[in-house]
Amino acid sequence: QVQLVESGGGLVQPGGxxxxxxxxxxxxxxxxxxxxxxxxxxxxxxxxxITSGGSPYYLDAVKGRFTISRDNAKNTVSLQMNNVxxxxxxxxxxxxxxxxxxxxxxxxxxxxxx
Numbered sequence: 001q002v003q004l005v006e007s008g009g010g011l012v013q014p015g016g017x018x019x020x021x022x023x024x025x026x027x028x029x030x031x032x033x034x035x036x037x038x039x040x041x042x043x044x045x046x047x048x049x050i051t052s053g054g055s056p057y058y059l060d061a062v063k064g065r066f067t068i069s070r071d072n073a074k075n076t077v078s079l080q081m082n083n084v085x086x087x088x089x090x091x092x093x094x095x096x097x098x099x100x101x102x103x104x105x106x107x108x109x110x111x112x113x114x
Contacts, residue, residue: 002026002102006094009108012084020079020108022094029072032097035079037090038107048079049097062088084112 003025012018022033032051038044048058048068056068067080077094091107 002028004094004102004105006108009110011111013114014086014112015083017082020092022077024075028075033077034095034097036093039090086112088112
């Protein structure tokens, strides 16, 4: 079974940048992948996805600021977050999209504050 571990979170100032990484224990090349986030007291929401072919899709609120990418040789999926906003504060999770989705992991905390 594929295991996924998120990393790269931390404290960042509004307008700053942060890069999150999702590392898989084995090949994820056949699967579309996604990043999600859950703010305190709110439901988990979709942030960005990337197809097996590398085509990205984004939540409207992050378009132009976030970039999702994948490196199948390294079994990783990244989320580059630029011009972050306080409302982006949340725990960020990655997962496989579709029927092969794994159980949610621990995620990585992103806190946007001055």
